[in-house]
Amino acid sequence: MVRINSKPLFALLLSLFSGSALAQLNLFACEPEYAALFKELAPEANVYSATTAKQDPHQVQARPSLISKLRRADLALCAGADLEVGWLPMLQMKANNAKMRPGGDGMLFASDFIDNLDQRDSVSRFDGDVHADGNPHMHFDPYRLLQVAKGVSQALAQTDPDNSASYQANLQRFEQKWQSAISTWEQKAAPLKGTKVIAYHSSFRYLYHWLGMQQVGDLEPKPGLPPSSSHLAKLVNIAKEQQPMAILVTGYQDPRGGEWLSSRTQVPLLILPMSVSEKDGINDLFDLYDTVIDSLLAVE
Ligand SMILES: [Zn+2]
CATH class of the missing domain: 3.40.50.1980 (Nitrogenase molybdenum iron protein domain)
Incomplete structure (x- = not known):
């Protein structure tokens, strides 16, 4: 019979059945x-x-x-x-x-x-x-x-x-x-305070609230509805009056309304990530915030 030293074995079993190894x-x-x-x-x-x-x-x-x-x-x-x-x-x-x-x-x-x-x-x-x-x-x-x-x-x-x-x-x-x-x-994003944007849906509402930005127009005529041509025509006027710095759309939203508005108003269209996406090099929440703030600062 092979004798094995039971002490290390016992320690190993204990570690397997307690703490993080178990759960x-x-x-x-x-x-x-x-x-x-x-x-x-x-x-x-x-x-x-x-x-x-x-x-x-x-x-x-x-x-x-x-x-x-x-x-x-x-x-x-x-x-x-x-x-x-x-x-x-x-x-x-x-x-x-x-x-x-x-x-x-x-x-x-x-x-x-x-x-x-x-x-x-x-x-x-x-x-x-x-x-x-x-x-x-x-x-x-x-x-x-x-x-x-x-x-x-x-x-x-x-x-x-x-x-x-x-x-x-x-x-x-x-x-x-x-x-x-x-x-x-907050230091980096200070220049964004008081800036205006037109966006698709209220997706970035909390970002505006945090950084002191303002959404002056929504590509959706009503939440959940795609932009209609009459609604887009209104947004052209809003863009002329309010001079937003960008039109914001996120990855899962149809960019066509925003593209059209951008071509009519020369306001740049920004496609911002809505969430973490390793495929796009946004590996965690820190990357996500960095990317969104840097993209906004690039057009400000
Ligand atoms: Zn929503």
Whole structure:
């Protein structure tokens, strides 16, 4: 019989069955910005994003692959405030995961951790596809995103209590890096204060709010509707009066209305990334903010 020294073996087994080796969480994000946040707060976890930066998060197909990912998820993080109202309920129902049901422990919404801008008391069906619970595209407000990070970190620790100390440490590291990035961004973006833009939808509402910019026109006549020619004609006048520095469109929006307006007004068209996209070299939230601010400064 071969005798082996049982001490190192015991230590190895212990390390396998305790702490991070045991718990590899499955984390489901509705949008890539929240997958990126999960990666900051739980770098060892399996993180999955239901959509890419090139997909419209208002309109997603509840595909079988999404259903099976949500079925196995320990925690899910979505924007909330009705952004995913067209597809997430179906996904939750089909996933049949008790934690992911409405009100379930594992289902997190960024909007629950913050106050959304532009909340409305009442919305009529004539208003188009507006967000009654406020604007859900909050990930371009770095302060609100930090509040969300704190809430998500707590939920991670509750889901995986053995590793709560490491989630706490990850949050602290992220918060330090993020705070210092905020002051760099604010200094750099100072020239954007008071500038005007025309944009597609209220996608960058929180960025304007943060940096003191103003959206003077929307390519959508009503939220969710594509630009009509009469609406574009109005925007030509607005552009002449208001002198916006750019027309902003994001990756999943049809650029044609913006291109036409740009050709008529000589206001440059900027296609800004809506989210993290490794394919485009935007690997994390820091890259995303850098890219958006640098692109705006380049035309300012
Ligand atoms: Zn929206």
